[in-house]
Amino acid sequence: MPTPKRTAVVTGGAGYIGSHCVAELRRAGWETVVVDNLVHGHRKAVTGGAFAEGDVGDKRFMESVFSRWKTDVVFHFAGFAYVGESVKDPAKYYRNNVAGGLGLLSAMTKAGVKSLVFSSTCAVYGVPSQIPIPETHPTNPINPYGMTKLMFERIMADFGSAHGLRYVILRYFNAAGADLSGTLGEDHDPETHLIPLAIDSAIKPDSELTIYGTDYPTPDGTCVRDYIHVNDLVEAHLLAADYLASGGASDIFNLGNGAGRSVREIVETVGRVAGKPVRFREGARREGDPPRLIGSSSKAETILGWKPKLTSLDEMISSALRWRIEHPEGYGE
Ligand SMILES: NC(=O)c1ccc[n+]([C@@H]2O[C@H](COP(=O)([O-])OP(=O)(O)OC[C@H]3O[C@@H](n4cnc5c(N)ncnc54)[C@H](O)[C@@H]3O)[C@@H](O)[C@H]2O)c1
DSSP states (O other): OOOOOOEEEEETTTSHHHHHHHHHHHHTTOEEEEEEOOSSOOGGGOOSSEEEESOTTOHHHHHHHHHHSOOSEEEEOOSOOOHHHHHHOHHHHIIIIIIIHHHHHHHHHHHTOOEEEEEEEGGGGOSOSSSSBOTTSOOOOSSHHHHHHHHHHHHHHHHHHHHOOEEEEEEEOEEEOOOTTSSOOOOOSSOOOHHHHHHHHHHOTTOOEEEEOSOSSSTTSSOEEOEEEHHHHHHHHHHHHHHHHTTOOOEEEEEOOSOOEEHHHHHHHHHHHHTSOOOEEEEOOOTTOOSBOOBOOHHIIIIIOOOOOOOOHHHHHHHHHHHHHHOTTTTOO
């Protein structure tokens, strides 16, 4: 008899990383149910499976999702992720990322769904005192966005004690690139991520990138970040689901490449890969940007068996560039 397919509910599955995760889950034979309110997501980014339009904070709606689909695991990508906006409007972030997540957790508890993989962030660490950053590094977020993610991590632990929830927290560094099929990519509005902005500044005549800060204590004076290809990132989610299914205890894992890339290095690489220079100007530092963020992912490699494959910056940029050239208006919705 064939093994029954596992079913995943993917919140935020119409967004950038969530849509890539859905595609990967389907390639691996999962049934998928995307839950997204399309505040930032795109219906066209959901390339297969079921789609339930609604808000994760709406407990009744989430209960209806879990009563309709017998769910093995929830991947929780839904949330707001603009650091600057979180500073200006913290209530929006606490409401969605913390209170909204409570609706999801309560509905999961009621339905007896006990496995959760959560999209957290390296922003929970704040300004690091150690590079590369291990999971044991103290957490001290310097903006409301990072704090909402840390609070939700804590809430999950409490649901673990009270209701037997088992979870994997994945603290991403900087997601980059696009699915190698060419059908999915990054389409944020507004876009704040460096690689798509640099690509637009190379290929669109009206775009110009601003480099925020050129006097950091780094080799070329610009901020250094750890970029991880989105396909490698989502691969870790499937491994996390397997880990939970085989009885693994709740745990936290960093996901990065362990390699630091400066803003100037990204600008130069985008220009070279695109065959056109990136137009940019140099601006002042932005508040709350740590000079260097590089993660240690050795725990994910050891325990989850995760090994990033698309580690070259050229690969990340060329996949993002291809999608951007073929989809100049993004998903167009
Ligand atoms: N992109 C990165 O580099 C990065 C880094 C660290 C962490 N993360 C986290 O990963 C997750 C996904 O990031 P992304 O870049 O794909 O973001 P995204 O904005 O592209 O996707 C988020 C999706 O969630 C949906 N959503 C938001 N609030 C919702 C709600 N209350 N109910 C239902 N749907 C809701 C949006 O419509 C969107 O489709 C986020 O939680 C983010 O904090 C991203």
